[in-house]
Amino acid sequence: MFLKARILIGEIYIMCGIVGYVGKKSVVDILLNGLTKLEYRGYDSAGIAVSVDNKIEMYKEEGKLQNLKNLVEPKKDYLKSSTMGIGHIRWATHGAPNTINAHPHSCTCGKLVIVHNGIIENFKELREELKNDGCVFRSETDTETLAHLIAREYGKVNNLTDAVRLATKQINGAYAICVMHQDVPNTIVATKRNAPLLVGIGQNEYYVASDVPAIIDYTKTAVYLDDNQIVTLTPDSMKLINSFSVELQPHIETLPWESVSLSKMGFKHFMLKEIHEQPSIIRNLLSGKIIADNQPIKLDEVKLDLDTIKKLDRIQIVACGTSLHAAMIGKYILEDFCGISVDVEPSSEFIYRKTTTNDKTLVIGVSQSGETADTITAVKQSKKQGSHILIITNRPDSTMAREANSLIPVNAGIEVSVAATKSYMAQLISFYLLALHIAEIKGSIESAKLMALKHGLITLPEKAEEILDHKKLIQEIAKKYANFKNFVFVARGLNYATALEGALKLKEISYINATGYPAGELKHGPIAMLDESMPVLSIMMKGMVYDKILSNSEEAKARDARMIALTNSDDEKLNDLFEDIIRIPDVDEYLSPIIAIIPLQLLAYYIAEFLGKDVDQPRNLAKSVTVE
Numbered sequence: 135m136f137l138k139a140r141i142l143i144g145e146i147y148i149m150c151g152i153v154g155y156v157g158k159k160s161v162v163d164i165l166l167n168g169l170t171k172l173e174y175r176g177y178d179s180a181g182i183a184v185s186v187d188n189k190i191e192m193y194k195e196e197g198k199l200q201n202l203k204n205l206v207e208p209k210k211d212y213l214k215s216s217t218m219g220i221g222h223i224r225w226a227t228h229g230a231p232n233t234i235n236a237h238p239h240s241c242t243c244g245k246l247v248i249v250h251n252g253i254i255e256n257f258k259e260l261r262e263e264l265k266n267d268g269c270v271f272r273s274e275t276d277t278e279t280l281a282h283l284i285a286r287e288y289g290k291v292n293n294l295t296d297a298v299r300l301a302t303k304q305i306n307g308a309y310a311i312c313v314m315h316q317d318v319p320n321t322i323v324a325t326k327r328n329a330p331l332l333v334g335i336g337q338n339e340y341y342v343a344s345d346v347p348a349i350i351d352y353t354k355t356a357v358y359l360d361d362n363q364i365v366t367l368t369p370d371s372m373k374l375i376n377s378f379s380v381e382l383q384p385h386i387e388t389l390p391w392e393s394v395s396l397s398k399m400g401f402k403h404f405m406l407k408e409i410h411e412q413p414s415i416i417r418n419l420l421s422g423k424i425i426a427d428n429q430p431i432k433l434d435e436v437k438l439d440l441d442t443i444k445k446l447d448r449i450q451i452v453a454c455g456t457s458l459h460a461a462m463i464g465k466y467i468l469e470d471f472c473g474i475s476v477d478v479e480p481s482s483e484f485i486y487r488k489t490t491t492n493d494k495t496l497v498i499g500v501s502q503s504g505e506t507a508d509t510i511t512a513v514k515q516s517k518k519q520g521s522h523i524l525i526i527t528n529r530p531d532s533t534m535a536r537e538a539n540s541l542i543p544v545n546a547g548i549e550v551s552v553a554a555t556k557s558y559m560a561q562l563i564s565f566y567l568l569a570l571h572i573a574e575i576k577g578s579i580e581s582a583k584l585m586a587l588k589h590g591l592i593t594l595p596e597k598a599e600e601i602l603d604h605k606k607l608i609q610e611i612a613k614k615y616a617n618f619k620n621f622v623f624v625a626r627g628l629n630y631a632t633a634l635e636g637a638l639k640l641k642e643i644s645y646i647n648a649t650g651y652p653a654g655e656l657k658h659g660p661i662a663m664l665d666e667s668m669p670v671l672s673i674m675m676k677g678m679v680y681d682k683i684l685s686n687s688e689e690a691k692a693r694d695a696r697m698i699a700l701t702n703s704d705d706e707k708l709n710d711l712f713e714d715i716i717r718i719p720d721v722d723e724y725l726s727p728i729i730a731i732i733p734l735q736l737l738a739y740y741i742a743e744f745l746g747k748d749v750d751q752p753r754n755l756a757k758s759v760t761v762e
């Protein structure tokens with residue numbers, strides 16, 4: 135019964151990115167440029183279909199987008215006159231990541247082509263049916279089914295928009311699609327359900343894309359499609375209808391975006407650049423919110439007044455991956471500063487059980503992209519149960535942000551590297567502002583402590599800069615440990631989440647088996663793994679649990695583990711216990727996770743770089759995880 139409720143809300147399965155253009159300009163560069171900006175959505179294969187002299191031609195290549203660019207480059211002169219096309223970047227769900235399965239896909243005669251984000255759940259049944267009708271399938275994808283299905287409808291109604299409308303009525307699942315047909319010149323038809331899609335409006339031209347960066351270089355005027363709306367675009371017209379063929383008035387918006395620079399600004403990788411952006415991100419986030427130690431925090435985005443806050447009996451935070459680690463720190467400080475009980479749960483777990491969120495629960499969804507399927511579903515479920523929804527995201531224009539009653543945009547700027555760094559930092563700062571803001575309203579924190587924390591926050595950017603200035607030492611340590619196959623990170627209290635995040639960073643970009651543990655748990659099992667082949671990195675921030683981690687580190691050292699410390703202490707004792715010590719500036723224990731993560735990001739980065747890994751686009755991953 136519970137699962138049924140979930141399906142009613144609508145499941146969301148999207149990876150990949152799509153882009154389309156119809157107008158007067160040469161289309162190939164527009165498509166390739168757009169795909170470059172969508173590469174964060176996948177990089178298993180890429181393809182384009184363009185109309186050349188009223189004939190459709192397809193170019194597809196497996197692997198990185200660069201492979202497609204290399205394929206197309208020698209044809210650019212020939213393709214120059216083409217002014218309509220669609221493109222796709224893939225993160226494989228159905229079918230191996232090879233050229234045959236790359237999009238676009240076409241119908242049997244090749245006249246109809248389609249690009250698709252999403253998963254067609256009933257594709258197997260449809261595929262059999264279409265095969266019996268004589269359709270010839272070339273790939274293993276669910277998408278190809280849709281190409282044949284739309285072509286079959288087109289054969290009946292001889293109208294592309296209607297064919298798309300009738301075909302999409304027959305499919306279950308999620309999709310955003312762009313379709314072209316050789317017999318319908320200068321026309322793109324696009325539609326979506328539970329997957330983002332927007333139409334950019336230019337002068338006698340239209341763009342379609344999964345996300346703003348793909349089109350923002352060309353236009354700031356756009357229409358976000360709602361589910362089941364179908365748009366038909368020609369260079370001179372945009373017609374929007376619903377699934378009953380009723381014409382709708384498009385809601386035109388101005389995109390609050392600047393052109394997206396994808397420059398590495400002289401850094402070798404985006405990840406390193408993004409790590410270095412963190413001091414200014416902290417500064418910008420605090421500016422205007424903490425005006426002075428003795429003035430209240432200004433967080434107008436949060437629409438919770440004293441009465442509502444008093445009525446809250448708990449807070450539920452839902453998130454995935456790195457955002458989940460930020461949420462764990464959020465729980466710690468919200469409970470400590472505000473005296474409200476807080477639960478944190480991976481969204482993917484939260485959505486498959488009977489949860490008890492209600493109108494007395496504040497539900498916080500945390501997501502860099504705002505497009506993570508599980509978190510969107512978790513938030514939607516809680517909204518249905520009457521909870522106030524607060525979203526902390528780097529994408530205030532995202533699907534998740536649209537569900538928010540209160541929205542905290544973390545303003546980290548576009549994050550290109552798949553490994554989240556600066557967005558984590560911005561999420562952390564947002565949690566501190568939120569916790570202190572609620573504590574201030576409730577009067578649940580001593581004023582001296584509150585003032586000290588506000589002051590401490592303001593001093594953090596300089597401390598972060600100091601760490602970055604001393605990155606050489608971390609680079610050397612990285613070289614020394616790069617060839618170890620396993621790594622353990624330990625911490626206690628607030629920094630347990632820092633240990634998890636440090637381990638996740640190392641895992642995802644270097645593929646080293648790194649695990650984070652609460653230091654006190656080591657002796658309950660993991661200590662059995664320790665020997666001289668296992669580096670243990672202890673996060674030892676001065677404060678309540680410092681001595682405890684010291685003892686836990688002694689225990690690890692006694693098992694011959696290679697010991698590394700990350701600390702803000704100048705305690706001499708550490709020199710005997712640890713082989714390597716990364717020292718960071720002193721900071722209030724409560725604020726320590728904010729700067730303790732920076733050396734761990736750098737360590738992961740330098741290890742991966744030393745090993746020659748693809749730092750910004752690690753294998754098997756995509757930036758927005760929009761499938762379950």
Ligand code: M6R
Pocket residue numbers: 454455456457458500501502503504505506509552553554555642755757758759
């Ligand atoms: O966009 P989101 O913050 O919702 O994404 C959640 C995770 O997929 C993400 O944090 C992932 O774990 C990152 N690759 C971590 O670096």
